[in-house]
Amino acid sequence: MDVRFLKSLLAVIDKGSIADAARHENLTSSAVSQRIQALERELGVTLFSRIGNTAKPTESCMRLVPRARKIVQEIQALKTDLDPVGLTGELRIGAISTALTGLIPQLMKKLMTQAPDVKLSIVPGTSASLYERLIAEELDAIVVVDPPFDTPKMMKKITLYVEPLVFIKSKSVSLPIAEAIQSKPYIQYDPHSWGGRLATEYLHDQQITVDPLCDLDGLEAIAILVSEGVGVSLIPYWQGLEKIANDIVISNVDVKKYQREITLLHPVQTINSRLISFLVGLINEE
Incomplete structure (x- = not known):
């Protein structure tokens, strides 16, 4: 065969x-x-x-x-075993959309120069859907929002970076955060998503009530809607936000409590451990 x-x-x-x-x-x-x-x-x-x-x-x-x-995987491992530094082979990485526009492009540029024999297969998706595919062994590693539950011992979790919650509005809106959220159409980061709970928690703590215009689990779409003047929103700040929608005003909520962690998850027992460790090192480079 x-x-x-x-x-x-x-x-x-x-x-x-x-x-x-x-x-x-x-x-x-x-x-x-x-x-x-x-x-x-x-x-x-x-x-x-x-x-x-x-x-x-x-x-x-x-x-x-x-x-x-x-x-x-075992056939691929034969090639990896012959490589003394383990920088050969194919790696299937699942990534949430903000990682695709922020983290992945820089990672790919570094790989092209430092490990040209590594082939990344990038699979987009939500944190929950990518986690299911990781458990099903359809992916080697995933870059997702930190799961809102304890991950099994067979999984290794590495925190890559944090993304603070920010308030975004179009340049035509001059109101402070609380007033703008209550008086302008509010585009809600889906509270049922792993990352959406962050904005919901902030609204609850600040005692701000909202009647959302809509719920979205796509941060890029939310940013574009805000830049078009459709409404305002609370979303995590990610590298590349301004590239998606440059006609917006971004304000920090100034509370360290409201940050989402972006983590890399992979099985503890994997033939790709050296390659994954190398990728994490590239991500953490200044």
């Missing part, structure tokens, strides 16, 4: 379609389909049911996934 065929199988599962898997692997859709068909012939089962442009894994396919992932 060719391990490349297993990689294509996992790519189709992770990407949701043969076309997206082909783009990820720099192959044609026909080549990926042929690999899947070869696996189906060898294993004697149907691996995917094709519905339109999507490929849905069958029950038989999903039973194979955990072992297939381990086989691919």
